[in-house]
Amino acid sequence: MKSGVTPTGVERSLGDDDFIVTKTDAKGRILYANRIFIALSGFSEAELLGSQHNIIRHPDMPRSVFKLLWDTIATGQEFIGYVKNMAKDGSYYWVLATVTPDRDAQHNISGYTSVRRKPRATAVKAATVLYKDMLAAEGRAGARDAIDAGAAVLNQALNGKSYEQFVLAL
Numbered sequence: 690m691k692s693g694v695t696p697t698g699v700e701r702s703l704g705d706d707d708f709i710v711t712k713t714d715a716k717g718r719i720l721y722a723n724r725i726f727i728a729l730s731g732f733s734e735a736e737l738l739g740s741q742h743n744i745i746r747h748p749d750m751p752r753s754v755f756k757l758l759w760d761t762i763a764t765g766q767e768f769i770g771y772v773k774n775m776a777k778d779g780s781y782y783w784v785l786a787t788v789t790p791d792r793d794a795q796h797n798i799s800g801y802t803s804v805r806r807k808p809r810a811t812a813v814k815a816a817t818v819l820y821k822d823m824l825a826a827e828g829r830a831g832a833r834d835a836i837d838a839g840a841a842v843l844n845q846a847l848n849g850k851s852y853e854q855f856v857l858a859l
């Protein structure tokens with residue numbers, strides 16, 4: 690855990706009409722966080738600005754999910770996925786995130802924007818089971834092979850669907 694925060698198992702959730710928004714530079718450093726992000730994360734704006742999003746990383750999240758996120762956005766595509774985040778007080782909250790690259794006038798990637806909303810309860814249930822399996826596979830494989838092992842579990846779950854089709858059908 691990057692933040693040194695211990696998970697409490699207490700769940701918090703977004704309101705139905707809430708959107709969490711952050712913007713980063715090209716390295717992922719937070720440049721902007723909206724009020725809902727600040728409130729839900731429990732960190733102050735000063736603590737968030739300049740930090741990486743791993744400040745709210747939950748230990749239940751498989752590494753291979755973040756590898757897929759970064760591989761996708763770094764090649765200019767949009768990433769959609771379920772993320773379990775951890776607030777400063779150790780509580781957790783699930784989001785359905787859409788992360789997109791921002792481009793400068795020369796069309797180079799200048800940063801990223803993430804918009805998250807409240808996921809459906811059935812999707813959270815499915816993602817919880819899937820991520821548990823992925824995390825277990827990563828743990829069994831050891832640090833060097835963890836990403837491949839987690840990705841293999843995900844690929845099996847896709848069952849022929851594209852990643853995006855699969856996520857949106859959860």
Ligand SMILES: Cc1cc2nc3c(=O)[nH]c(=O)nc-3n(C[C@H](O)[C@H](O)[C@H](O)COP(=O)(O)O)c2cc1C
Nearest residue numbers: 713717742743745746747755772774788801802803
């Ligand atoms: C725009 C953007 C939004 C992100 N949002 C989150 C997030 O909400 N939660 C999270 O754990 N990681 C998020 N990440 C991924 C983090 O940068 C990081 O890869 C992840 O927390 C794993 O950190 P670690 O590899 O240092 O353990 C985001 C990345 C970007 C570029």
